Amino acid sequence: MSTWVGNEEFFYCHWIAKSEQDVYRQLEEFDLEGTILQTMVHEVHQFMSAYRNSSEILEQFPENGTTW
Numbered sequence: 001m002s003t004w005v006g007n008e009e010f011f012y013c014h015w016i017a018k019s020e021q022d023v024y025r026q027l028e029e030f031d032l033e034g035t036i037l038q039t040m041v042h043e044v045h046q047f048m049s050a051y052r053n054s055s056e057i058l059e060q061f062p063e064n065g066t067t068w
Helices: 020-029
Strands: 002-005 011-014
Touching: none
Parallel strands: none
Antiparallel strands: 002 011
8 A cells, every 4th residue: 555645634545456345345444434534446547656666567458449
C-alpha cells in the first residue's frame, strides 16, 4: 500500500487486490470502514511509483481492443 496525504481532509492509498470487495473486507477487518474512514474504491489499470523497488511490472490492459 502506498499513500498520499495532503493538507486537506483527504487520504489516498493504492491497494493491490483481486476485487473491490477485498479492499472493503480488509478495512472492515481493521475496524475502519464507516467508523474512521468513508471510502470509495476506484480501479486503476497501471500504477507507477519511484518508491516501488521491484522489477515486476504490474499492468492490466483492456480486454477488448484499446479502450477501457
